[in-house]
Amino acid sequence: MIVGAGLAPAEAAISAVWGWIDQKKEAHGLLGAALDKVSDRILDTGLLKRHELVVAAHTALAMSAFFEVIAESPIGTALTEAGISDREKLLLAGAPLDIVDHTIQSLYRLEVPIPSAVTPFAQNRENIAAWATLMAEDVSRFVHSVLYDELYDEDSDDDVNPEQQLRESKQFGTQAQQRVGAATEALYRSSYLDFAAKVPEFKIWADLVEHAGTQSALARMEQLLSATVKELPAHRDLAAIVRRLDQATLRGPVLDAATDGYGTGVTFPSLEELFVDPRCKSISFGKGGSPIGDDTFWQINVSETGDLGTVLARHFSSARATTQPLLLLGHPGAGKSLVTKVLAARLPDWGFPTVRVPLRHVEANATIAVQIQQALDASTHNRVSWHDLVEQTADRIRVVLLDGLDELLQAGTGQHADYLHQVVEFQRTEAALDRPVAVVVTSRTLVVDRLSLPSGIPLIRLEEFDTNRIKEWVRRWNLAQADPASPTMPVNFALRYFKLAAQPLLLLLLTLYRTTHEHTQKTVELSSARLYENLITDYARREVSKKSSRRLDGGEYDSAVETQIRTLAIAAFGMFNRGRQDITEADLTVDLQSLEEPQTAPTGERVLGEFFFIHTPEAREVSSIRRSYEFLHATFGEYLVARHIVDELHEAAHSAFSGRRRQEPRADMLLALLSHQPLAIQTPILRFLDDRLETLDQREIETIRDTLDLLLRNHRRRGMTHAYTKYAPQEPDTLRTLTCYVANLVLLRIRRAFGRTGVATKTLFPGSDPMDTWRSVVDLWRAGLDEQGYHAMLTAVDLVDGEHVAREGLRGSVTRLQHLHHARLRGDHALVSQLRLAHIVGGNSVYIVQRGSPATRMREWVDYFRAWTAAAWGEPDGIPPLALALPPKLPSGTPAPTSESDVLRRTASLLIAFSGEVSHQHAPALTSWLNELRAHALTWRDADLARQLHRAADIATARTQGTAEPGDRPQDRSTAWETILAVHCHKIEDNGESEPVFEGIPVLPGITR
Known part of the structure; x- marks a missing residue:
């Protein structure tokens, strides 16, 4: 029954429901015995079957707790005393089909909450209580219908009083249902803990395994998961081959450094020695969530941090692991790739054979299965086939680690916003073939809002190091310096620069900097930009010293160092403009020649020297060596791009303002470099620009500000010809060239160094109609940029009060609502209103507010309300979006404009119509909303409106307390529908001002962005 039963026909299903309720303790005793047998069977089963048994046992455990509580409730008592016979129970299978279908679907298809990576046992207990409350509501509704039919059944037993039973069962209201939820949770908890004593998965989910302090290289995860599987006998196991290679990576140095250890004599520890398990936060993605890339989302929605190893162990042992990917997020340098390397080496291959796929090294537009095979070919030298690996490990759960989705977005020419949906489909296909796969995808937090995320997908964000982890990391680093003469890292130095040391990559760079600059005065302050600058300058000096055949004097030496850094910057631009994470030596040589840069190495020798942040993969082709270069981390290239832009802006400004008269800036180099990709696709470049x-x-x-103003004003007359036309990192495209150049000039001009409140449109585009010019520029972006670049611009630029172009636009996904966001950025309020209504009526509730004056915020809110009311009629629980959206606060005593007051009066009438129907879980929010709105009415001294809202609040409060009968409402639906139409048709007079574009803010529960 526990592991094999599917959905039965309606008659059997209803009979089963009665069985649960009627049998009481006897049924639950049988279930307990069955669970004991299952627990014994689980311990002696292969991982895949074991996984299925564990999930089934958990479901049965929760269902048992629920029906045991129901049996002792007024509902169970009413049915028992009613004496309904088996014949009558089966006769109920002929009840109205909608009642049968609803009950079957609710009781057999309502998913039982189960612990997972983002839902530990403590939180799942709350979910079980909520689930049981909803189940109780459905059972109550069904029993009411049964007793109602019995009341009018002429053949009913004369000794039974259905009317009395129906009256007594009505006492099973909202509060009683909530008591069922609480009692079910308590019984579930007790049974769960008993089960955890026998089944390791239950113990992992509840985090009952003793912690051992700060863990190294996810050893805790390996320990926990090893307890859930039996080690297989030794044989030629393809999974073992892959794991041996991954373990070799774990034992290798944390950096592929030159043998001289960066010229300092330091010894680089192995990844296994140095990796300190980070803290993390975890949550499920919901349609109503805030922009995930915003730190505010994590601060508001996730209060606790957890141990990464424990969270991952919960995930891989949970039911969700093989149905949805886990998205692992982190800021640049947080250690996402290192986590996947450690995961690949630590997951026990006899239970979780693992394949790591660095997405930067596979074909961006290939299918996921092809990408996996390409990664296997590269890592095993074509020794392992994905198909063979899957078939050989059919009794296990395979794990695929897709590392670097943000890099795939940059490298691909296709549309990858739905990549995670492709992963879900890949998992669904594999599961249908009885070959389930767990998938982990890593990405920068900054780009995740450009993706379309499947609802419910588990999210983990790596957190920064705390003080203890910084100390532990430094201790391990110093321990690896076996030579007493080797420079070590003082803990106090790391803690002094806590903001840098809290990020693993920057902590490593800070350590390398300190080993080179032990003599540096302690008064020197470092920022992340200055740290990158110092490290890159150190590299350039070493390269110049190694290559020079004679000692260079001061000026000559400084010039040679700058030339070396420019070569690095051109390499970084070559990668950025090609949408890649690497550049071939041939392409770099052509770029240097096209930009008339001096060559730093003779033909046939390396253009860039070996250094800890430069990889040089080589491939031998017939009689030549094909080299390519890539940075250890993308942030090195991003900093170099920002640095070079500022240098070129200096040059252009000097050409325009150094003489007695102002001249047209000579900006050919800027045009050549900035006309291929919008800088917005890599947000760290913009941040480095701000710092620089x-x-x-x-x-x-x-x-520099005045130079950018000149370039923007003259961009239409400038033309796209320049002195470096041979520089062609992409195929020629005149429209893209102009579009990228203008987009990048706007991005540069709105940097905070030039004004923190934004730039007036008339400053950007002086003339008779600045807004018309601005709108044409925004339209140009949509026409000339690819999807990634266009969406990036929508999230990087804002328009405030129709006048000021500002940095940082919408913080959230623009994929689904791109047309609405485009209209907002143009300042086209009429089109925004039409699109908003279309989206909301189509099922996509939208809640975004703009920066601007109180008057514009109020008008925006009213405009939203018009659209929401038009869509509210189709909401099954009344109007939850309306119940959660508050109007903007205005100063006390501010009179509301007539138009807004009229809308609010109509809204109050509409809310009264719905307040008796809203479900009990939404009623508290509705009550709070009504009281807040009533306070606004009092502020506006509108007593009549305040009374109407007070009336609606009373009705909603009664619903909250369970004292209002479902369906009670003081106004019929036809009148409410007229209200909806009246609100929708209401028009606001245009005062001639352009509408502002608003920024995204955290979205309240129940609201879909």
Whole structure:
């Protein structure tokens, strides 16, 4: 029954429901014995079957707890005393089909909450209580219908009083249903803990395994999961081959460094020695969530951090692991790729054979299965086939680690916003073939809002190091320095720069910097940008010293160092403009020649020297060696791009303002470099630009600002020809060239160094109609950029009060609502209103507010309300979006404009119509909303409106307390529908001002962005 039963026909299903309720303790005793047998069977089963048994046992455990509580409730008592016979129970199978279908679907298809990576046991207990409450509501509704039919059944037993039973069963209201939920949770908890004593998975989910302090290289996860599987006998196991290679990576140095250890004599520890398990936060993605890329989302929605090893162990042992990917997020340098390397080596291959797929090294537009095979070919030298690996490990759960989705987005020419949906489909196909796969995908947090996320997908975000982890990391680093003469890292130095040391990559760079600059005065302050600058400058100096055949004097030496850094910057631009994470030596050589840069190495020798942040993979082709270069981490390239842009802005400003008269800036290099990709696709470049610009003095800032103004004003007359036309990192495209150049000029001009409140449109585009010019520019972006670039611009630029172009636009996914966001950025309020209504009526509730004056915020809210009311009629629980959206606060005593007051009066009438129908879980939010709105009415001294809202609040409060009968309402639906139409048709007079584009804010529960 526990593991094999599917959905029965309606008659058997209803009979089974009665069986659960009627049999009481006897049924639950039988279930307990069955669970004991299952627990014994689980311990002696292969991982895949074991996984299925564990999930089935958990479901049965929860269902048992629920029906045991129901049997002792007024519902169970009423049915027992009613004496309904088996014949009558089967006769009920002929009840109205909608009642049968609803009950079967609710009781057999309502998913039982189960612990997972993002839902530990403690939280799942709350979910069980909520689930049981909903189940009780469905059972109550069904029993009411049964007793109602019995009341009018002429053949019913004369000794039974159905009317009395029906009256007594009505006492089983909202509060009683909630008591069932609480009692079910308590019984579930007790049974669960008994089961956890026998089944390791239950113990992992409840985090009952003793912790052992700060863990190394996810050893805790390996320990926990090893307890759930039996080690297989030794034989030629393809999974073991892959794991041996992954373990070799774990034992290798944390960096592929030059043998001289960066010229300092340091010894780089192995990844296994140095990796400190980070803290993490976890949550499920919901349609009503805030922008995930925003730190505010994690601060508001996730209060606790967890141990990464424990969270991952919960995930891989849970039912969700093979149905949805786990998305592992982190900021640049947080250690996402290192986590996947450690995971691949630590997951026990006899239970979880693992394949790691670095997405930067596979074909971006290939299917997921092909990408997996390409990764296997590269890592095993074509020794392992994905198909053979799957078939050989059919009794196990395979794990695929897709590392670097953000890099795939940059490298691909196709549309990858739905990549995670492709992963879900891949998992669904594999599961249908009885070959389930768990998938982990990593990505930068900053780009995740450009993706379409499957609802319910588990999210984990790596957190920064705390003080203890910084100390532990430094201790391990120093321990690896076996030579007493080797420089070590003082803990106090790391803690002094806590903001840098809290990020694993920057902690490593800080350590390398300290080993080179032991003599540095302690008064020198470091930022992340300055740290990158110092490290890159150190590299350039070493390269110049190694390559020079003679000692260079001061000026000559400085020039050679700068040339070396420019070569690095051109390499970084070559990668960025090609949408890649690497560049071939041939392409780099052509780029340097096209940009008339001096060559730093003779033909046939390396253009870039070996260094800890430069990889140089080589492939031998017939008689030549094909080299390519890539940075250890993308942030090195991003910093170099930002640095080079500021240098070129200096040059352009000097050409325009150094003489007695202002001249047209000579910006050919800027045009050549900035006309292929919008900088917005890599947000760290923009942040490095901000940091770099803020190091300049005020005079430099002003001349660069004025130079950008000149370039923007003349961009239509400038033409796209320049001195470096041979520089062609992409195929020629005149429209893209102009579009990228203008987009990048706008992004540069709105940097915070030039004004923190934004730039007026008339400053950007002086003339008779600045807004018309601005709108044409925004339309140009949509026409000339690819999807990734266009969406990136929508999230990087904002329009405030129709006048100021500002940095940081919408913080959230723009894929689904791109047309609405485009209209907002253009300042086209009429089109925004039409699109919003279309989206909401189509089922996509939208809740975004803009920056701007109180008047514009109020008008925006009213506009939303018009659209929401038009869509509210189709909501099964009344109007939850309306119940959760508050109007903007205005100063006390501010009179509401007539148009807004009229809308609010109609809204109050509409809310009264719905307040008796809203479900009990939404009623508290509705009550709070009504009281808040009533306070606004009092602020506006509108007593009549306040009374109407007070009336609606009373009705909603009664629903909250369970004292209102479902269906009670003081106004019929036809009148409410007229209200909806009246609100929808209401028009607001245009005061002639352009509408602002608003930024995304955290979205309240129940609201879909």
